[in-house]
Amino acid sequence: MLTFIWPTAADRDDSGAIAFHGITAAQLLDEFGSPLYVIDVDEVRDRARFFRKAAQDAFANTTVHVSYAAKAFLSKQVARIVTEAGLYLDTCTMGEMRIALAAGVPGRRLVLHGNNKSDEEIALAIREGFDKIVVDEPGEPARIARIARELGKRARVMLRVTSGIHAGGHEYVSTAHEDQKFGVALLPVGADTTIVDRATALADASPAVANALMAETRAEEDGRTLDHSVRYPYDLKATDVTEDDRILAAAMELIANGPALQVLQAIAKEDDALELVGIHTHIGSNIHDADAFIQSARRMMLLRKTFYATNGVTLPEVDLGGGYSVAYTDGEDAMDVRAELARLAGAVGDTNRILGMPMPVISFEPGRWIVAPAGVTLYRVGTVKTVQLAGVTDDDGHEVAERTYVSVDGGMSDNIRPALYDADYTAALANREGSEETRLSRVVGMHCESGDIVVKTAQLPADITRGDLLAVPVTGAYGRTMASNYNQALIPAVVAVGEDGAHVMMRRQTVEDLLDLDVSE
Secondary structure: OOOOOOOOOEEEEOOOOOOEOOOEEHHHHHHOOEEEEEEEEHHHHHHHHHHHHHHHHHOOOEEEEEEEEOOOOOOHHHHOOOHHHOOOEEEOHHHHHHHHHHOOOOOOEEEEEEOOOOHHHHHHHHHHOOOOOOOOOOHHHHHHHHHHHHOOEEEEEEEEEOOOOOOOOOHHHOOOOOOOOOOOOOOOOOOOHHHHHHOOOOOOHHHHHHHHHHHHOOOOOOOOOOOOOOOOOHHHHHHOOOHHHHHHHHHHHHHHHOHHHHHHHHHOOOOOOOOEEEEEEEOOOEEOOOOHHHHHHHHHHHHHHHHHHOOOOOEEEOOOOOOOOOOOOOOOOOHHEEEEHHHHHHHHHHHHHHHHHOEEEEEEEHHHHHHHHHEEEEEEEEEEEEOOOOOOOOOOEEOEEEEEEEOOOOOOOOOHHHHHOOOOOOEEEEEOOOOEEEEEEEEOOOOOOOOOEEEEEEEOOOOOOOOOOOEEEEOOOOOHHHOHHHOOOOOOOEEEEEEEEEEEEEEEOOOOHHHHHHOOO
């Protein structure tokens, strides 16, 4: 029997071979070649629907948008599957935009991200009526506005904010701290973040804190204009002010002096060409629980409240990003999406109640969670070599006397994540049951790198040999989409499997493809 990390419709048949919807790994490789990316499209559809329903159930008192993060894996078929499941689609390059449009996804269901968008990408998004263009830096609103005016249209925009709350496994996928390329900082440089943390931890505060308490600050001296008549048109100095009120007002004052609010105000000044629809944050990837999401969401709601206090504008939407974890090995945790989104919804609701604000539209951007568990990569085994070791220990500190290196016909060119992020995977013999005796093994690729590791540690049957097949699960995200031609290796085909059988979703590269790219004499 296969474990929970495999696609639901994957199992072992009577001979011990792994099969997907009744089609064995051997049959797939014989027909479509090796290595091979296998995507269970029924699983993709089911997971997209599940996430959308879980989000809607959790945030039952507001509108919820769920966007599939196309960077995880994109093909025309997957684009159609997720949009038919009710999702929007996030893109961040011209290629992703064009594939989504070629799949028939309407512009109103598309979002454009990116820290370095070209004028051509922005113009395409505006012409096609994208639901949102996510602003990533202070100079971008003016550029989007210029292009929109040239096209005689109005662009819907949202500001990406680095909330200062970051989470996730590897530094390269932790994206909400200030020293990185994405977004605009919520707080001024060197700000005392405990001021905001104290405010986001409040259990309650009086509604009067919404605006007027800021009159006690040096707002006018700092050159900002605060509208104290937005909701509570009276002098708060004549009322009783609690300590909680002062804590909240101090946090709003800090945020009012931050870069993010300044960019929001700049966008608002371009309202003839830009429609400001909300704020966005993304804190990292492969996060197991809602704790960091809750901290980040509270800060975003504070920013929304502060913009209301300074400009009298209620931002309609808050996008809380993606990063929901999946298990890559049997021993890893995976986010319980239903439970953790419910926790997040409770915190967001409480925060807006304390702030005296209506609930915004809430948006999410899952990618990995939807497609990673639907994917399996199949390989043929080549060289099998056992190496004697001395002075080597495993992760638990136990001495390792020998390790079997199992080489396959792929490697870091079809899955860069182990080399790039030190990501863990597992592997299973796919064409037969194998011996009961196992050996400590490392699955490696065919490339000229000692770091060309597919699976760092696996217990594989001791009788594994050349010609056997290996299956590596949970490769649906960031495998094919990050594949390369290192050593001029050919990028494998992607085959869709489901109740309707198997077919090629994306064809295998050929040597002719490589030669056609080389136009030198």
